[in-house]
Amino acid sequence: MTITKRSRIIVFSLSFLVWVALTSISDWQEVILGLIVALVVSLLAGQFLITTEKSKHPVRRLFLAIIYFFKFLWEMIKANLHVAYIVINPALPIRPGIVKIKTNLTKDSALTVLTNSITLTPGTLTVDINPESREIYIHCIEVTSTDVGENTREIGGRFEGLIAEVFE
């Protein structure tokens, strides 16, 4: 089975499951309409979900993804308290600026997850990404250093290892 076909089948099953959960089936017509919608979705956009073979074991990847989710949740709570503290403080203690970090990730999906995580965590917001040189530009609300290596460890390093395990 080709990768595209497998990807389409997975998208079909997922979208049908979401349909069932959203409508809480009470009639056979809803099932048929759900199947049609899932089919259209999987034909239109099914090939984008899985694009390459994964080398690691799926159960291991799922386990790591769950660990990643909780780590991310924790970082996000910290981020919110940090921004809340800055906003409440009458002196408004900010040192804003845009810094650059490097990343070793290559897959589009991995990069998307990394940049979204960076945006949702402490005082950082992804502005742009340069795929050729693998650099991410990040707006920081409190810049601590202008050194690329140090910022890479500080901002990207928290997630990069886990994301590489799950998505590459």
Place this chain on the structure above:
Amino acid sequence: MIREILGMVFILIGITFDFLGVLGLVRLPDVYNRLQAATKCVTFGSAGILFGVFLQQGFNNFGFKVLVGILFIFLTSPVAAHTIARAAHRSGIKLTAETVVDQYQEDHELKD
């Protein structure tokens, strides 16, 4: 009973963070800093409110829709923030005077 109280607590936390996000939107100096407040606090706040609603509703039809809503907020809000920040920078909107460093500007000047 306990579920309703827990739901209320989450909704209150959510409203608090939404309020702080809006306060940040008013107080912080430029587009980029305001986006920080808008994405973090408002994402977390809205997710908190939705999660509180989910706790009150339980695992039924309505509760599941709320969970899907949380997922979509988490996926879309950072992307929107990134797009706005990038567009603002490209169309030449200046960073605030307190800005310490702008390595994005430096690299793009080198290319041009």
